[in-house]
Amino acid sequence: MAILRGIRPEEVLQHCEVLIDAGFRAIEIPLNSPQALSSVQASVQAFGKDIWIGAGTVLHCAQVTQLAACATRFIVTPNTDPDIIAAASTHGLYSCIGCMSASEALRALQAGANALKIFPAGPLGPKYISALKAVLPANIPLYAVGGITPQNIAAYLAAGCIGAGLGSDLYQAGQSPEQTLQGAKAFVAAYQAALPAETSR
Numbered sequence: 192m193a194i195l196r197g198i199r200p201e202e203v204l205q206h207c208e209v210l211i212d213a214g215f216r217a218i219e220i221p222l223n224s225p226q227a228l229s230s231v232q233a234s235v236q237a238f239g240k241d242i243w244i245g246a247g248t249v250l251h252c253a254q255v256t257q258l259a260a261c262a263t264r265f266i267v268t269p270n271t272d273p274d275i276i277a278a279a280s281t282h283g284l285y286s287c288i289g290c291m292s293a294s295e296a297l298r299a300l301q302a303g304a305n306a307l308k309i310f311p312a313g314p315l316g317p318k319y320i321s322a323l324k325a326v327l328p329a330n331i332p333l334y335a336v337g338g339i340t341p342q343n344i345a346a347y348l349a350a351g352c353i354g355a356g357l358g359s360d361l362y363q364a365g366q367s368p369e370q371t372l373q374g375a376k377a378f379v380a381a382y383q384a385a386l387p388a389e390t391s392r
Contacts, residue, residue: 192217193218193219194247194357195207195219195230195362197225198230202368207237209368213376216243217242217245218243219267220234222248231263235261246265247266252278255275259284266284266287267308268287271289271299273299286305288306290308290310291310291311291315300331305332306332312352317350320333321351334352334356335354339357341380344385345384360374361375
């Protein structure tokens with residue numbers, strides 16, 4: 192999942208397009224980006240039938256309502272808030288809920304979270320993911336977010352994550368679409384190399 196933190200409405204479609212061309216099928220636009228809802232709306236209208244467009248850094252239930260009106264597919268939070276999880280469920284949005292500890296993770300699941308965002312994954316490391324996964328239901332999707340690079344993504348997948356949220360190592364505010372494409376290709380190659388042979392074809 193590509194995280195376009197800091198993206199502006201006038202440039203979002205170009206970056207989404209190169210990410211899709213590189214193979215990405217989920218793009219998150221954090222709500223602390225400039226005019227984030229405009230970027231979400233434009234991206235959903237242009238690409239929402241083909242890929243998942245969602246919003247991150249969702250902190251308030253009112254934001255969930257706004258995103259549902261934009262036909263957003265998913266929300267991502269940095270923290271565990273049962274009220275936001277309930278709001279996402281009410282509006283039929285897939286929720287990827289930020290957590291770090293086992294207590295936060297289980298609280299998110301009890302509230303109805305669809306997936307867990309382990310954050311900040313980079314400082315915690317793959318061994319932490321493995322230890323946490325041992326006490327969670329086996330079927331719960333885990334995503335590593337924060338500090339994920341093409342060099343370490345394989346270790347997080349091996350530890351039990353099904354994917355990752357890719358932030359500053361993929362996109363930084365103001366960079367060109369060409370830079371985004373280069374980063375996207377590096378991540379896609381690393382991800383595919385980490386998959387078992389039968390699933391990477």
